[in-house]
Amino acid sequence: MAWSGVERWQASQIADVLPALWRRSSFYARLHGDRSGAIAMRSLSDLATLPFTLKDDLRVAQQAASADAPFGENQAAPLADIVQAISSSGTTGPPLYYALTARDVEVFSDAIANVWFTAGIRRDDVVAHLVGLPMVAGGLPYADGFRRIGATLCWLGGFPTERIVRDMRRLRVTALLATTSFAQYLAERWGDIGRETGIASTLRKVLGGGEPGLGQPDIRARIEHGLGLTHLRETMGLGDVLPSMWGECEVQDGMHFNAQRYVAVELVDPASGQPLPWADGATGELVYTAIVRDATPVVRYRSRDHALVVGTRCACGRTSPRIRCIGRTDDMLIFKGMNVFPTAIRDLVVARFASRVDPVMRIVKEHKDQVRFDDAIALEVEAAQPCDTTELDALAREIEAEVRSQLQVRVAVSVLPPQTLPRGTYKNALVVVRDGAAKGSP
Numbered sequence: 001m002a003w004s005g006v007e008r009w010q011a012s013q014i015a016d017v018l019p020a021l022w023r024r025s026s027f028y029a030r031l032h033g034d035r036s037g038a039i040a041m042r043s044l045s046d047l048a049t050l051p052f053t054l055k056d057d058l059r060v061a062q063q064a065a066s067a068d069a070p071f072g073e074n075q076a077a078p079l080a081d082i083v084q085a086i087s088s089s090g091t092t093g094p095p096l097y098y099a100l101t102a103r104d105v106e107v108f109s110d111a112i113a114n115v116w117f118t119a120g121i122r123r124d125d126v127v128a129h130l131v132g133l134p135m136v137a138g139g140l141p142y143a144d145g146f147r148r149i150g151a152t153l154c155w156l157g158g159f160p161t162e163r164i165v166r167d168m169r170r171l172r173v174t175a176l177l178a179t180t181s182f183a184q185y186l187a188e189r190w191g192d193i194g195r196e197t198g199i200a201s202t203l204r205k206v207l208g209g210g211e212p213g214l215g216q217p218d219i220r221a222r223i224e225h226g227l228g229l230t231h232l233r234e235t236m237g238l239g240d241v242l243p244s245m246w247g248e249c250e251v252q253d254g255m256h257f258n259a260q261r262y263v264a265v266e267l268v269d270p271a272s273g274q275p276l277p278w279a280d281g282a283t284g285e286l287v288y289t290a291i292v293r294d295a296t297p298v299v300r301y302r303s304r305d306h307a308l309v310v311g312t313r314c315a316c317g318r319t320s321p322r323i324r325c326i327g328r329t330d331d332m333l334i335f336k337g338m339n340v341f342p343t344a345i346r347d348l349v350v351a352r353f354a355s356r357v358d359p360v361m362r363i364v365k366e367h368k369d370q371v372r373f374d375d376a377i378a379l380e381v382e383a384a385q386p387c388d389t390t391e392l393d394a395l396a397r398e399i400e401a402e403v404r405s406q407l408q409v410r411v412a413v414s415v416l417p418p419q420t421l422p423r424g425t426y427k428n429a430l431v432v433v434r435d436g437a438a439k440g441s442p
């Protein structure tokens with residue numbers, strides 16, 4: 001179905017579910033207030049007559065929790081019908097909880113399986129699932145999605161890393177869902193583990209998710225080379241809405257939206273809040289509305305994820321827009337009034353200095369809440385090969401000049417010897433605080 005047709009169908013579905021939502025959720029009855037009588041959902045653009053839902057709104061709604069309604073004011077299903085609680089990671093504040101009824105679990109499994117299928121997972125795959133916490137959005141729901149396809153689920157998350165990489169060889173794992181950081185880590189170690197266990201690699205497919213970076217050609221090339229494969233697909237979702245909604249097809253050029261039966265997605269200008277058309281090259285924030293969700297539904301939820309629309313047509317035949325995630329509002333830095341995403345700095349440096357620096361680098365903030373910079377932003381980069389101090393300094397000055405001319409942002413670069421920066425097995429924090437405490441790490 002053409003995407004315009006999908007959006008018309010979604011609008012008619014939302015028109016049907018909104019009145020019931022206002023009866024079921026006291027949070028949305030209050031948030032939508034007097035608008036609830038007047039809204040006519042003729043097309044998806046009519047959603048713009050409703051206010052956004054922010055994460056802070058959900059936090060406040062949750063503070064009204066009680067014994068009957070442990071999920072607070074936005075618990076839209078009776079406790080007896082709720083079969084599962086999901087928790088946000090809680091890295092940026094107290095965790096938020098979301099609830100699922102049996103139907104919600106079905107919806108999650110089906111939508112997530114759809115993403116995994118788009119990303120190339122099939123019944124005969126043996127899949128390593130590395131998320132160690134069943135309660136988070138990437139835990140049990142991801143596992144359910146793999147089983148839904150009929151793949152062999154190997155839930156290795158929670159074991160020490162050494163055991164995970166050996167078990168992947170022993171179980172003849174063919175596919176892996178990993179953060180970009182873990183995929184890079186594995187690519188560096190994979191050859192050694194093969195020699196040690198004497199078992200040839202059967203790993204053919206890597207699905208990336210949880211952090212941006214897999215869209216970078218140089219990072220992709222390193223992972224492909226280290227693991228000896230070419231099937232590398234990015235995926236993305238949001239625990240507050242549905243944990244996996246976007247997946248890359250065989251064209252491997254941006255993620256398709258795969259949850260259209262259950263969730264509507266809008267692209268909006270983050271500053272004005274105005275909806276933007278899905279046009280090639282457009283950028284904006286992703287905003288989600290649940291079409292089917294019993295327990296903790298969201299309407300016009302601002303994801304704070306910023307996307308670049310890579311394409312609106314695809315050789316694979318899917319009609320949904322294709323995107324890359326270019327960063328999160330939470331991560332945005334401001335240098336003398338210029339907005340810049342840390343990922344934009346990293347991507348530029350990796351692209352222009354590919355053979356001379358490692359993709360692992362860090363931006364250093366003075367304190368956790370620093371967003372504005374009046375002086376150059378400190379950037380620590382690793383050289384790809386050993387070199388002397390003069391060469392390191394020269395490279396640093398070159399990087400500074402390139403970032404300044406391309407992004408209009410001043411950085412103060414230190415180039416460090418190879419393998420100096422710490423490597424995480426989950427996510428490498430791109431932005432850290434001066435005292436060494438990583439921001440946004442799990």
Ligand SMILES: [Zn+2]
Binds near residue numbers: 250256314316
């Ligand atoms: Zn496609």
